[in-house]
Amino acid sequence: MKRKMKIEDLSRPAQQLVTLEPSDLLPLPPPYDEPRPLKELTEEQRQRYEASLDGIVGLGVTKPANAQEEEEFVAKFLSGLKKLLSKENNWTFIQPLLHSLDYCVKCQLCNDSCPAYLSSGKQEIYRPTFRPEVLRRIINKYLKKENSLLARLTASNIELNFTLLARLAELAYRCSLCRRCAQVCPLGIDNALISREIRKLFSQEMGIAARELHEQGTVQQLKVGSSTGITPKALANIIAFMEDDIEEKTGRKIKIPVDKEGAEVLLVHNAGEFMAWPENPQAFAILFDAAGIDWTLSSQIAGYDAVNYGIWYDDVQAARVAVHHAEAARTLKVKKICVGECGHAHKAILVIADRVLTGELNIPRESALPLLEHLVLSGKIKLDPKRNDFPVTLHDPCNMVRLMGIVEPQRKILRAICPQFREMEPHGVDNYCCGGGSGFAIMQSMNFPDWRNSVSARMKMKQILEAFADVSEPAQNKYVCAPCSNCKGLMRDMFEFYGATRKSNIFYGGLVELIVNAMVDLQKPFLTWEQL
Numbered sequence: 001m002k003r004k005m006k007i008e009d010l011s012r013p014a015q016q017l018v019t020l021e022p023s024d025l026l027p028l029p030p031p032y033d034e035p036r037p038l039k040e041l042t043e044e045q046r047q048r049y050e051a052s053l054d055g056i057v058g059l060g061v062t063k064p065a066n067a068q069e070e071e072e073f074v075a076k077f078l079s080g081l082k083k084l085l086s087k088e089n090n091w092t093f094i095q096p097l098l099h100s101l102d103y104c105v106k107c108q109l110c111n112d113s114c115p116a117y118l119s120s121g122k123q124e125i126y127r128p129t130f131r132p133e134v135l136r137r138i139i140n141k142y143l144k145k146e147n148s149l150l151a152r153l154t155a156s157n158i159e160l161n162f163t164l165l166a167r168l169a170e171l172a173y174r175c176s177l178c179r180r181c182a183q184v185c186p187l188g189i190d191n192a193l194i195s196r197e198i199r200k201l202f203s204q205e206m207g208i209a210a211r212e213l214h215e216q217g218t219v220q221q222l223k224v225g226s227s228t229g230i231t232p233k234a235l236a237n238i239i240a241f242m243e244d245d246i247e248e249k250t251g252r253k254i255k256i257p258v259d260k261e262g263a264e265v266l267l268v269h270n271a272g273e274f275m276a277w278p279e280n281p282q283a284f285a286i287l288f289d290a291a292g293i294d295w296t297l298s299s300q301i302a303g304y305d306a307v308n309y310g311i312w313y314d315d316v317q318a319a320r321v322a323v324h325h326a327e328a329a330r331t332l333k334v335k336k337i338c339v340g341e342c343g344h345a346h347k348a349i350l351v352i353a354d355r356v357l358t359g360e361l362n363i364p365r366e367s368a369l370p371l372l373e374h375l376v377l378s379g380k381i382k383l384d385p386k387r388n389d390f391p392v393t394l395h396d397p398c399n400m401v402r403l404m405g406i407v408e409p410q411r412k413i414l415r416a417i418c419p420q421f422r423e424m425e426p427h428g429v430d431n432y433c434c435g436g437g438s439g440f441a442i443m444q445s446m447n448f449p450d451w452r453n454s455v456s457a458r459m460k461m462k463q464i465l466e467a468f469a470d471v472s473e474p475a476q477n478k479y480v481c482a483p484c485s486n487c488k489g490l491m492r493d494m495f496e497f498y499g500a501t502r503k504s505n506i507f508y509g510g511l512v513e514l515i516v517n518a519m520v521d522l523q524k525p526f527l528t529w530e531q532l
């Protein structure tokens with residue numbers, strides 16, 4: 001149910017501030033237009049976790065047992081907030097954070113750029129400026145006397161208590177950090193950064209982070225080698241399987257290079273590819289072999305998993321993983337690191353890691369997309385577009401496209417090898433997030449997946465259906481090219497949730513698979529719809 005919300009309501013006791021009704025949500029075209037209520041929490045879950053924001057639990061903050069625990073919770077938060085606003089403790093992001101906190105003129109131009117806000121039917125709490133305003137008010141009321149930098153912020157009306165903070169923590173996990181709002185802001189305010197800094201405060205100061213990102217993600221990656229749980233030994237088995245599979249599919253006996261010292265290129269995939277979509281690293285291997293590229297994979301801890309979940313919630317964890325990535329390259333003495341089809345890994349290794357990789361760890365790092373573009377457009381590999389003669393649309397991963405400006409390589413490839421390529425609207429730097437950004441795609445706690453599919457991913461579902469509106473009949477296979485592991489993870493769940501493959505034969509996959517599918521000297525098609 002939509003109702004007018006005020007910032008100060010966030011501190012007030014209530015069973016649930018917002019209830020998402022199916023009739024409020026962004027309409028989808030038939031046969032996807034049936035109203036579908038969101039899954040409710042069990043009574044036990046409600047008792048245990050603070051879920052009074054919107055009845056959804058992504059993070060799962062447990063309730064304090066007594067008044068003393070509540071006081072400690074608030075005190076820790078304030079201590080973390082002070083650190084967030086100090087140069088010594090937050091040298092990584094203090095400048096854009098202060099700019100974003102200080103200079104918003106509340107024009108609200110950014111609201112209608114937010115897919116979560118629009119898909120929810122404009123629920124006030126998902127407005128891009130709502131979270132930042134909560135933080136500003138806390139700073140004004142509780143810290144400004146202690147920090148002259150903040151004196152120019154206006155006085156605020158807010159009551160600091162456990163309920164407010166637990167709701168704020170959950171709210172930081174209703175923003176996919178897509179930065180679409182930041183792009184339209186005339187003053188360069190980055191509300192996504194503020195969401196991310198709120199997550200960081202809770203993680204670094206209070207030990208509160210999404211389990212899938214921290215314990216099952218970063219901690220596992222640094223311990224066993226990959227956030228998927230794949231150990232170096234398991235990787236060796238997977239690679240042997242991939243070599244057999246390539247031979248079976250193509251008749252080619254390809255030795256996938258691992259730990260090859262001095263190679264030109266260290267290719268790093270999101271390790272989710274090895275588990276869920278092995279055809280993607282297989283396609284890279286086939287293409288690089290055919291092009292004669294001097295490349296290798298690494299079997300070192302984190303060297304075979306480009307994932308760096310720290311960039312979504314914690315600077316310390318992000319730095320640890322980035323150093324492991326660079327160490328893998330340094331040990332192998334490769335000339336450069338090349339990141340496969342993973343958007344957030346692009347941001348982590350190619351952008352954020354600049355803040356920590358210095359000296360001999362500052363190894364050249366680049367995206368695989370321009371290299372793929374070169375291989376396709378140079379004519380080095382013989383390709384026949386007729387092999388990809390089915391409708392294809394392109395999803396733009398936010399981190400590659402909006403953040404880094406890698407817009408054209410993937411389009412030039414698709415225009416060259418997919419005769420029925422069509423754009424989604426809007427696209428390029430104006431794209432909508434898949435809905436799985438910032439960890440959402442892997443967050444599976446309680447009813448969060450329902451919220452993700454119903455709200456966060458809804459705009460993307462609508463865009464995909466519209467892109468294929470002229471070929472909507474189920475007899476026609478359709479392909480959403482998503483050159484990002486994380487986006488593919490979202491699509492896997494979203495297509496299942498909406499029955500997109502069953503109802504409309506919509507499939508998803510990567511970019512390099514389409515390139516290999518078009519290779520003229522492969523006897524059989526590389527893509528098999530049944531396996532997508």
Ligand code: SF4
Binds near residue numbers: 104106107108184191
């Ligand atoms: S973030 Fe930018 S666009 Fe949004 S309200 Fe503030 S100044 Fe306006």
Ligand code: SF4
Binds near residue numbers: 180192
């Ligand atoms: S970053 Fe994206 S999801 Fe978050 S508030 Fe901005 S537009 Fe919405």
